[in-house]
Amino acid sequence: MNPLLNPLLLANILREYLFDTNRVWWSTKEEFERYRDKAIKRIVRHAFIVPLYHRKYKAAGLTPNDIGGVKDIGKLPIVTKDDLRNAPPHDLIPTGRKTGGFYMVSTSGSTGRPVTLFTEPYTMFKTLIGFVRVIREHGISWRKTRMSIIADLSGGSAEEVYFTGTAIPSLKPFFSLENMQTFHVGDNPERIIAEMERFNPEFIGGYPGMLKILAILKRRGKGEHVNPKWIGSSGAILDGYTRKYIEDAFDAKVFDVYGATECSPIAFECRRGNYHVQSDLTHLEFVDQENNPVSPGEPANLLVTRLFGRGTPIVRYAGISDLVTTTTIGCECSMVTPLI
Template sequence: MNSFNNPIFLLKVLKSYFFEINRLRRLNDEKLRKYQDKRLRKMVKFAYTVPLYHDKYKKEGVHPEDIRGISDINKLPMISKHDFKKYYPDGIVSSKVNKNKLIEITTSGTTGKSLSIYVDMFDIIAGLFGYVRSIREHGIDWRKDKITIIADFAPHTVESGYIHKGIQPRFSSKLFFKNLQWLNTNDPPEKVIEQINKFKPVFIGGYVGMLGHLALLKEKGFGKDISPKVIATTGSPLTNSLKEFLIKSFDATIFQSYGSTESGSIAFECKNGNYHVMSDLVYLEYLKEGRPVESGEAGKILLTKLYGIGTPIIRYDAINDIVAPSKKTCSCGLSGELIDRIYGRDDISLYSPDGRVILPASFGEIFSKVLYELKTNKLKDAIIIQHSLKKIELQVVIDEKQRNIGPSVEKIFSVLRQGLKEKLGKNVEIITKEVKKIDREKPRVIQKLDMKKLKITGYA
């Protein structure tokens, strides 16, 4: 049965649209905390009907009645990716929910280790409404303005689950989404920019890498009719230099959107440039060596999702993002927590001889230079192998069609080597190697270090 033929579900969706999108404007921080307390109680009670959580809570001697709100959240055990894999498939859904009515989605597998979880149709709607909230804050009307979303539509990804399995089969695209254009980030940038040029959107949302390639093509004269007012980036931290390159190429407002497969929307930048957590949808903890960090201090996040009847996400520790919270305030009028900085994932990081963790936000700057300094997108793919603290191997795939156009391959290698040495130290050996193909199922960074022997001194 189509969920939207169910009047109860439809009323729930309408209520969500009219009341929940603006919740961070309607509620002050005190009322928002009460709302979080209520949602956490409900989610913990629901999780107790899920075999994974029931077993973990019982082992820890925790009962749903012990959790009265956010202040009690540390009584709950952390949940790992291993836990999900161990109990998959039937043990990660509630005994009160028909699994066949849920939609299975899979994490991107950036680290080479994908994970499958389940969401319900309202999960999908709430996640999309979170995105609608972020673009509305930047003056975009999703019902009237032309919107282009460049998503990862590879099989089993969250975007495929949300759109191809969830939204599109239940809605008429011509009736409801005639102002929306869905494009695949796995397509060649030349194809993507041609499609955008025909559509002429007011808003473009997409992955940082693809948007960087589109900006370069735009600068070279492609996409003459592309003139968006706003662009939202996602997928990885946006460096300041690449942001300026996007602004210059598109003459648009740029903001970052932060989310995960497991939870959907997590945070976004407001017009003031501050990162606002979707505090009514998720609750974040920031820990370093098991203790909460201070404002501005980097820590690994624990994620709790405050809605849905699919796989519960409560104190989940495998997002692996390093994030610094902020206790500052913002004048934009939104309630909830702020984020100072998103560094990126610590499981796709490099390590310097002096103990610093070089996170994606940092070494992403190196690859961005190929776009905005060398003005080329002939670098199709790359993978980094860290053999030791003193030896890094960089494997890259070059676009054969562009091999003899623009800067030489050796010039690209030189920029990458210099950038990595600046981040890791001048005494680190950087080996650059051209390969024909890279296995996309492998992690982007392959670590051969003994992580247990590393002494971490900080993040960069």
């Protein structure tokens, strides 16, 4: 059944699409922080009914009333990758719910055994709203701009669930989506660029490694008429050399999106090239190896809290193995969000 035929879910998604997408531009900092406080309280209440988290919080002597907002999040125990890996499925969803009511998604396992989480339609569409915000910053319309997207469509990946399983297919009765072309990152690059030639995308999004391969083919004379206006990179580190190589090959600006299966999208580059944290969707704590806070400008590990979702919660999660530097420097764009 199409989840958008549920009138309550549809109403929630429409409301959040209309009002939440533009929050980073339209809100004052005070309004933004009030929203974040409410979101943290809401997600902690949800976590309390998920057995894995409930046991941790009970052992720490905590109740939902102990968390009044962002300032109290440090009271909560940290959750690790092994906590999620070793938990049986029913410990990762709300008590009383069955796993059949959720979709399983797994991380790539690039740093070890994959982590499997449970998601559901509201969480998926809320995540997509975060990506709509990213492309809107760059003047891209998800309904009108011709887009070629290269994703990991292998079985069980989050992108496979989103693009071929539930989220995107459920939109097709309402929108044609003929402006959207998708490929699996494992597809033959020459076939990809040949099909792009016929489609003539204005935007290409994908992993930096595949984007670089397409750029090499472009320089060799393939895809002569593949001339996107925008290119988006995500899913791996985009180094300076690769960025410039792709930009020179396609004569198009590249913007980068930072995220993870457990909590995405976390941050993205604005038009000025600064990474803005989507801090109404994600709360980040910057810590050292002992999980003590670090000062701005110092490389830090992350504790990540996803501020939405009704499946497996992600609260003070230490499983993202990236080093990130926070900054107090502002950006001249109109977004009120912090930078990394």
